[in-house]
Amino acid sequence: MPAPSNQFETSLKDPPPESRSSGLFERARVVFPDGTTRVTIERDPTPCYAAEGEGAYLLDVEGTRYLDLNANFTTLIHGHGYAPVMAAVERQLRSGTCFANPTEAEIALGTLLCERVPQLERIRFVNTGTEAVMFAIKAARAFTGRSAIAKIEGAYHGAYDWVEVAQASAPDNWGPADTPAAVPFYRGMPASVLEETVVLRFNDADGAVRLLKDNAYRLAAVIIDPMPSRAGLVTPEPAFISALQEVARTLGILIISDEVLSFRQGFHGAALRYQLEPDLFALGKIIGGGFPIGAVGGRAEVMSVFDASLGRPLLPQGGTFSANPISMVAGRAAMEALDQEAFDRLETLGDRLRAGLEMAAKRARAPFSITGAASLFRIHPKPTPPRDFREAYWSMAEAKMMKTMSRFFRHHGIILPEGAAACLSTPMGGAEIETIVRVFEAFLATRDGREGEVL
Structure with a gap:
């Protein structure tokens, strides 16, 4: 695969205690019951506060740029600022x-x-x-x-x-x-x-x-x-x-x-x-x-x-x-x-991504499976795709694994929802698909004690 673009070359770190996100969270905790207004807001341990979005990418208040696979819980099918x-x-x-x-x-x-x-x-x-x-x-x-x-x-x-x-x-x-x-x-x-x-x-x-x-x-x-x-x-x-x-x-x-x-x-x-x-x-x-x-x-x-x-x-x-x-x-x-051509293109990208993720798990002999259709996908800490909610339910160890994976993706410039569907948007193309697969491969490599750097 070609080398990643510049926005993914720098390994990201959690915001320090004096970061803008941390400061905003402290202010928010004064006015909101738990510091947020939606139970779906992820914190690890501080929420990532958004500053602006452009196309498939989101910029947080620290100035870090992310590929956004959440898109406000799949709402922004054309990305930000269409x-x-x-x-x-x-x-x-x-x-x-x-x-x-x-x-x-x-x-x-x-x-x-x-x-x-x-x-x-x-x-x-x-x-x-x-x-x-x-x-x-x-x-x-x-x-x-x-x-x-x-x-x-x-x-x-x-x-x-x-x-x-x-x-x-x-x-x-x-x-x-x-x-x-x-x-x-x-x-x-x-x-x-x-x-x-x-x-x-x-x-x-x-x-x-x-x-x-x-x-x-x-x-x-x-x-x-x-x-x-x-x-x-x-x-x-x-x-x-x-x-x-x-x-x-x-x-x-x-x-x-x-x-x-x-x-x-x-x-x-x-x-x-x-x-x-x-x-x-x-x-x-x-x-x-x-x-x-x-x-x-x-x-x-x-x-x-x-x-x-x-x-x-x-x-x-x-x-x-x-x-x-x-x-x-x-x-x-x-x-x-969103004409037929746009949907066909998203379908093709989605198929390519799901196949890439499945192949990465297979090559690494890792117990992960992929579900989804069209522009939607989920990664499961299960060797076989679940058929219903009970089969998809996470054990404590699996939940910990998924949190670790979400954090790994964030550290490599990608917002990947923890317990919900991830999605593609029309501004994305082949480069974004390759990047997502590459980061997943790097995460799987960490299971073998390797560094897990994005190649």
């Missing part, structure tokens, strides 16, 4: 940032999405992925008249009580393999929420069919991320998707495809990729071009629960900043640039 988005936002800022009135911009983005995604016949914009999931579940309840939901064990769907059930299950509480327990996510979670949530194991077709049949009389919907990120970024098995869909259709249970993260898996989204035909979608992240956004959409018949044209709808929904014009124009600019 020119078409910045230009659209600048134009809109001169006209206004938000109104109580609708704007043409929301129609334009809504039309783009509905024309692109099969089964997305109607859409409504909200502010976050959590809101999108929340209103999708409420819509399913309003349409069916049932209150309970089914979800996948370990899957993340935002901060709504019912979808948080069994999100952080562990071996000591996750229950039998054939009947996963409804484990509370936080202290004080209402018992009624646990009773109204049926937990399924991913890729367990027989178990899912049995549990859905047993609870059909009360289930409004089953919510599924076609490739659940925090549950392992695990590939769905066709038999599982087919069985889930068939039994749901038979029993009148709606299917919600949560593609807040996985929508970046293809020009038409993730559902079509895996032959899933949802009744409802929850969208977010990339459709906002780097600005806050969420969307709930789906079949016109189901989405009619929001229809207020004849009076109070079955499901009232509003939001002060929903469909705000800044997010609408930014999202449209970002999505227009």
Whole structure:
């Protein structure tokens, strides 16, 4: 491989106690409960405070430049400071940032999405992925008249009580393999929420069919991320998707495809990729071009629960900043640039990266495996790719290994998320792919007592 570019030649060090990051963290601890405003912020032991971003790279307050494989949790598919988005936002800022009135911009983005995604016949914009999931579940309840939901064990769907059930299950509480327990996510979670949530194991077709049949009389919907990120970024098995869909259709249970993260898996989204035909979608992240956004959409018949044209709808929904014009124009600019060619290129880069990482682990005879699709990937401290959350679950030793790997990557100029999906962005190319593989190879070399320098 060619020598790395200059930004990776210097071995990086942890910020000293007197660093700007350390100083900012001390200030933050005075006003925030733990010094941060998101539980997902990684600290080792101090958070890396961002100063600015450009393309695929992020500059922190110490002046260190990183290849960014987090991209604000996969949101920035065009990287930082994407020119078409910045230009659209600048134009809109001169006209206004938000109104109580609708704007043409929301129609334009809504039309783009509905024309692109099969089964997305109607859409409504909200502010976050959590809101999108929340209103999708409420819509399913309003349409069916049932209150309970089914979800996948370990899957993340935002901060709504019912979808948080069994999100952080562990071996000591996750229950039998054939009947996963409804484990509370936080202290004080209402018992009624646990009773109204049926937990399924991913890729367990027989178990899912049995549990859905047993609870059909009360289930409004089953919510599924076609490739659940925090549950392992695990590939769905066709038999599982087919069985889930068939039994749901038979029993009148709606299917919600949560593609807040996985929508970046293809020009038409993730559902079509895996032959899933949802009744409802929850969208977010990339459709906002780097600005806050969420969307709930789906079949016109189901989405009619929001229809207020004849009076109070079955499901009232509003939001002060929903469909705000800044997010609408930014999202449209970002999505227009994500044509089939752009997705094909990201797919090619992703395939090349995953193959390179797999080959590196194989050559080093290291117990690591790779999962993911399109522009998403995860490295697992497992010799075999996991099939579900339980197989992906880390032991204490594995968790320590992954923290060490994340730190190693950071010391070599790459931000690699510890326990979440890593992603590629359109500004990246072959040089970035080679660098990621090279750093992984160097990390694996440290397991043999070598220095692990990037060659």
